[in-house]
Amino acid sequence: MNGLIGEIRELIRSARQAVVHSVDLIQVLTNFEIGRRIVEHEHQGSERAEYGKALLTALSAELTTEFGPGFSRSNLQNMRKFNLIYAERLPEKCHLPSAKLPQTVGRVSAA
Numbered sequence: 001m002n003g004l005i006g007e008i009r010e011l012i013r014s015a016r017q018a019v020v021h022s023v024d025l026i027q028v029l030t031n032f033e034i035g036r037r038i039v040e041h042e043h044q045g046s047e048r049a050e051y052g053k054a055l056l057t058a059l060s061a062e063l064t065t066e067f068g069p070g071f072s073r074s075n076l077q078n079m080r081k082f083n084l085i086y087a088e089r090l091p092e093k094c095h096l097p098s099a100k101l102p103q104t105v106g107r108v109s110a111a
Contacts, residue, residue: 032086033083034079035081035084038079038080039084053073056076059076060072060073
């Protein structure tokens with residue numbers, strides 16, 4: 001019986017660790033994808049710094065209202081920077097998981 005309990009404990013611990021790792025990975029991919037979409041939106045709009053500040057401020061307000069904390073202007077700025085730094089370093093196939101995220105979820109118009 002002790003051996004069985006030990007095996008089950010290890011199985012549960014391993015599963016819980018895998019869940020934590022999966023959630024962390026999904027959060028990283030989501031942040032990267034949020035940054036990518038911000039960058040793409042900026043490239044369609046004005047290149048001025050004031051436009052970028054206003055965009056991030058508006059996004060922050062809407063996302064924080066809907067999803068709670070974690071979407072401050074500085075966090076969104078970091079997501080944008082994260083994408084800009086690492087987009088060039090990743091092989092093309094690394095973009096596939098985040099590219100499968102819904103295209104319309106969380107989209108905010110500049111108007």
